[in-house]
Amino acid sequence: MTTRTIVLIVAVAAAMASSPLTFAQNPPARPNWRPCPRCILDQQVRDAVAKVKDLPFNPRDLSGVWGNNDLLLDTKTVPPMTAWGKQQYEATKAEETAGGLAISNSKDGMLICDPLGYPRSLWVNDGFEFVMLPDRVLQFFEWSHTWRTIWTDGRELPDDPPVARWHGYAIGRWDGDTFVVESSGFDDRSWLSEDRRDRRWGFPHSDQMRMIERYKRASYVSLDVTVTIEDPKTYTQPWVTSGKIGLRPGTEISEYFCVPSESQDFNNRLLRPSVGAAPNK
Amino acid sequence: MRIHQVLVLLLFPLLTVLSATGVMSAHHSMAGYDTTKVVVLQGVVSEYTWRNPHVWVTWDVKDNTGKAVQWTGELPAINTNLSLGMTKNSLKMGDEIAVTVNPSKLGSPEGRVLKIVKKDGTVVMDINRRGGIQGELQQ
Numbered sequence: 001m002t003t004r005t006i007v008l009i010v011a012v013a014a015a016m017a018s019s020p021l022t023f024a025q026n027p028p029a030r031p032n033w034r035p036c037p038r039c040i041l042d043q044q045v046r047d048a049v050a051k052v053k054d055l056p057f058n059p060r061d062l063s064g065v066w067g068n069n070d071l072l073l074d075t076k077t078v079p080p081m082t083a084w085g086k087q088q089y090e091a092t093k094a095e096e097t098a099g100g101l102a103i104s105n106s107k108d109g110m111l112i113c114d115p116l117g118y119p120r121s122l123w124v125n126d127g128f129e130f131v132m133l134p135d136r137v138l139q140f141f142e143w144s145h146t147w148r149t150i151w152t153d154g155r156e157l158p159d160d161p162p163v164a165r166w167h168g169y170a171i172g173r174w175d176g177d178t179f180v181v182e183s184s185g186f187d188d189r190s191w192l193s194e195d196r197r198d199r200r201w202g203f204p205h206s207d208q209m210r211m212i213e214r215y216k217r218a219s220y221v222s223l224d225v226t227v228t229i230e231d232p233k234t235y236t237q238p239w240v241t242s243g244k245i246g247l248r249p250g251t252e253i254s255e256y257f258c259v260p261s262e263s264q265d266f267n268n269r270l271l272r273p274s275v276g277a278a279p280n281k
Numbered sequence: 282m283r284i285h286q287v288l289v290l291l292l293f294p295l296l297t298v299l300s301a302t303g304v305m306s307a308h309h310s311m312a313g314y315d316t317t318k319v320v321v322l323q324g325v326v327s328e329y330t331w332r333n334p335h336v337w338v339t340w341d342v343k344d345n346t347g348k349a350v351q352w353t354g355e356l357p358a359i360n361t362n363l364s365l366g367m368t369k370n371s372l373k374m375g376d377e378i379a380v381t382v383n384p385s386k387l388g389s390p391e392g393r394v395l396k397i398v399k400k401d402g403t404v405v406m407d408i409n410r411r412g413g414i415q416g417e418l419q420q
Contacts, residue, residue, distance in 0.1 A: 038360040042411060094310070101386065104310040111309060126360060142360075199310030256360065262332050270337060270355050274313030274385040 036142060036254035037068040037127025048249040055220040059177035062130040062137070062215060062223070065252060067245040071225055072123050073193035073203065074241040085234035088204035092191065101275040102200045109189065111267060113258035115166040117190025118148060118183065119211060119227055124193075129253050137172055137179070145257050150181050161185035164207055181213040192229065192239075206233040221247040308334050308358065314383040314393045322352055322392075326376040331369040333358050338394065340378060354382055354394040356406065367406045372397070378405070 040048075081089060094102045110116060116124060126142040135153040140146075150172040157169055161184075170183040186209050191202035209231040216224045222244055229239040268279035324342035336356040341349040356362055372378070377400040382392030397405040 035363070036360050038358075039363040041364050044364075094312075099387075102310065102312045104312055108309070126358075199312065254360070256333060256358070259333065263334055266332075266335055266337070270335070270353055270391055271309060271313065273353075273389060274387070274391040276387050276389065 034250055034252040036256070037065055037248040037251045038142070039254070040251065045246075045248060049221050049246065052247075052249050053219060053221045057217060057220040059217045060174060060179075061132060062179060062217060063132045065127055065129045065248045066223060067125065068127045068248065069124055070245045071227075071241065071243040072196065073119070074239075074243075075193075075195065075197050077240065078203075079235040079237040079239050081235055082233065084206075085204065088206075088234065089201060092195075092202040092204060094200040095277075097275055097277050099276060101277075103275055103277045104271050105194060105199045105202070108191070108194060108202055110194075110258075111263060111271070113144075113260045113263050115146070115190065116144065117166040117187060118168050118170075119213075119229065120191060120193055121146070121148065121167065122213075122227065126256055127248060127251065127253060140253050142253050142256050143258070145253075145255050157182060157184050164188070166190055168209075168211070175214075177216060179215040181215070182210070183213075184210045204234060205229070205231050208233045218244070221249070223247075311383070311393060313385060313387075313391075315386045316383050316393075318384060319381060319395065320384050320392070321379055321381050323377070323379045324349075324352065326372050326374055326378060327351060328374070329372040331359065336362055336367075338372060338378075338380070338397070340380060342390075350390050352380070352382075352390040352392065354380055354392050356394045357408070361411065362406065365406050365408070365410055371405050376400075 092107050094104060094106045094108075096102055105111065110124075121141050121143070122128075124143055128142065129138075129140040131138040131140065135151065137150040137152060139148045139150065141148075146167075148167040148170060150170040152172045155171060157171055161169055164187040165185055166187045166189075168183040168187075169185040170181055172179055172181045174180070186205065186207060188205060188207045188209075190205070192205050193203050195201040195203055209229060211230070212228045214224075214226045218224045223246075224242075225245050226240065226242045229235070229241075231239075264280065272279055322340070322342045324340040326338060326340050328337075328339040330337050335358060337353060338356065339351055339353045341351050343349055356367075357365075379398045379400075380392075380394055381396040382394050385391040394406070395409070396407045399405060
């Protein structure tokens with residue numbers, strides 16, 4: 001066999017190997033649809049985490065699907081409220097029936113699909129995904145199927161934002177391997193969180209609130225997170241919550257829209273009748 | 282409660298676990314349900330609604346006189362039900378089921394569903410299967 005013949009055979013083999021016909025016969029494995037972070041049992045989460053927990057990681061890459069309500073506002077360290085703050089807190093109290101039963105958390109906008117706002121979207125999200133882009137970090141939340149943009153292009157927070165936002169205005173920077181997010185410009189209609197000590201109430205905030213969040217990737221599967229809320233109009237001291245948020249390997253964000261008509265239907269069908277309250281129109 | 286199929290059980294340990302995991306408490310308060318009381322009600326499915334924020338099922342339970350009382354039971358959101366192995370096809374009208382619930386405090390026929398078992402013994406849903414990873418992550 002001449003050298004010329006060998007080259008020809010190799011060339012033909014290479015062409016066949018990369019041809020669509022060859023791929024059609026031996027198709028590469030296609031990705032499957034993955035479950036959402038809350039669509040699997042906790043033991044399945046443990047098993048998935050155990051397989052990847054020791055993988056190497058880039059501490060400045062936060063991308064991935066994280067958490068499922070892993071971190072909750074710390075209600076062991078509720079700061080004293082100002083007089084204005086107390087008024088706002090009392091105004092969140094659920095309505096009661098004539099018989100004195102609380103109508104669930106009836107003042108909670110969540111029951112009628114109002115946006116949760118920030119930081120409540122961090123506590124109640126059914127999972128979220130960080131997407132790292134050159135000039136911003138996106139945070140997609142499963143609950144409400146919504147997102148927050150954290151700008152990393154060097155801009156500063158607006159002094160007097162023209163429109164208050166439910167998720168506020170957020171900028172991010174790296175302090176060593178810690179991603180630091182500062183935010184302000186919040187719409188004061190949202191709650192910091194429901195009061196998990198007693199769900200009849202919620203924790204208010206003002207439009208003066210500023211927040212600092214710190215995210216440090218402690219391992220392939222874990223984020224150390226500290227959230228500091230500063231709102232002197234409502235609370236006399238900063239409110240700090242710290243904890244861990246875990247990776248959810250093998251999951252993907254799904255589509256949990258909060259649908260007002262469906263929520264209203266549920267409220268009238270179950271929530272209100274269970275305490276003897278009349279349906280809402 | 283005058284329904285002869287009702288079994289009243291006190292299951293405080295189970296309820297403590299459920300409350301610690303926060304599985305069902307994310308969307309609204311459970312203040313309307315008596316979480317100190319667990320009852321099992323046998324009946325026939327008349328409606329099954331696979332929706333957020335909570336899936337629900339209605340089933341007809343016969344009382345001592347033979348009269349059917351329609352109960353409505355609240356289940357978790359779709360994502361949690363999927364984790365428990367439940368699907369949009371898990372129940373259909375006419376299925377005979379036994380439903381474990383925390384009943385309404387008022388004694389009205391509503392409840393928070395903890396478990397559903399079909400007549401042939403198939404466990405359709407059991408909230409206790411979920412687990413409790415959130416507490417571990419905080420350690």
